[in-house]
Amino acid sequence: MTVFVFYCIHDVMKAEKAFKDSGIPIDIIPVPRQVSSDCGMAVSLEEEYKIRAQDILVEHNIEIKGVYKRLSSNEWVIDT
């Protein structure tokens, strides 16, 4: 699982809309404890959609704070 972390909820909402419009399946989840974030919510998606999703964020001018990958249930790494 990949998680996108944003600076604020406004950007999470904006990203959700952009992903929905582009047909990318996502979920909004509370930010995992191990992931550093300013904002309490994050977007999770399957890894296969990561590149396309990042392109969509650039296209919509939505700033992303970080991308994380889940290794195990409580292990996350930065995934740039």
Add this chain to the structure above:
Amino acid sequence: MVDVSTDNIYMDNAATSYPKPGEVIDAVCHHLSTLSSNPGRSAHRLSLEASRALFDARQTVADFFGASDSRDVVFTLNVTEALNLAIYGILRKGDHVVTTSMEHNSVMRPLRHLESEGIIELSVVHSFPDGSVDIDGIAKRVKQRKTRLLVVNHASNVTGTIADIKAISRVKGEALLLVDAAQTAGCLPIDLKEMGIDLLAFTGHKALLGPQGTGGLVINTTRECILPLKRGGTGSNSEFEQQPDFLPDRLESGTANGCGIAGLARGIEVIQTMGIDNIRMHEKKLIEIMQEGLKEIKGIRIYGPMDAERQVAVISINIEGISPSDVGYALDRSFNICVRTGLHCAPSAHRTIGSFPQGTVRFSMGIYNTEDDVEKAIDALTWIAEH
């Protein structure tokens, strides 16, 4: 309890529009009954739905006024709070401010306060007796490198006189133009970029048809320099004890008026469906009928430009020998016509048009007023003037 449900002719839309469209009432009720949880604070489904509603409303407002990004829409309690946010958030010691004598106290009082504290230097440009703005006068008062803010009413709440914002923007120099759209948002087209507006303060409960307790500041430029009026919880940056620096969170703290904002957004959608040009046409027709009828009444004084092209549906009058409050009382108790009398929180505007301190009787029409309402108001005034 007073029965106010029937036979009222409501002509106080410049204060608060009434009635509200069924769609707005439904939107408020829907929000309260299904998704009234806390937006932006949690990732549970109800909170997310509330966050989405707030986000969608922000986008609706941004699109309606031509803002480039919905984060530039900051929700406030009303236009007064939006004006205070802009005025106190931007002005610093030594700044010069230009405004007009037709402003409401929501502009005058914060500016006079800052002036009396020795923080700003204030120039009030005298408007013409019909309420129109002296644009050359503004051009003369704007000082290079010193004037920080120019504050102008888009239309007067006393005379309805519309200001030519585009022309005013051309003389603002380096100053930021803050427009008070209390009387125009929802009944005149507004486009920030096209009109050269830097900051737009609006309220939801007048021509935008929303509930009371809604409004906002829309920022076209100068995102960085506005300081918050209040600081507190935003749902973001929770690990820090300092206010976040990004919009809209920097300027919005505490739980938003979610159900009210949902109603405001629906009000805007109702206007978009009706078409703002159609609304304007309807109101112009009412102004014309009203002015034609008023002219025939003996001893009446009509304020403002007397030209539907140059005003919104706000008409102030006085009847010779009768105080405005007596006229208002008679209209209400004998004719079921609701108007507002007195100074309309705008003493400077009344001085400008020559009606201070007694004020005027103000009729303000909205989308639900009919030609029949206007005829009845004219008949009532005719009767009052003759008795």
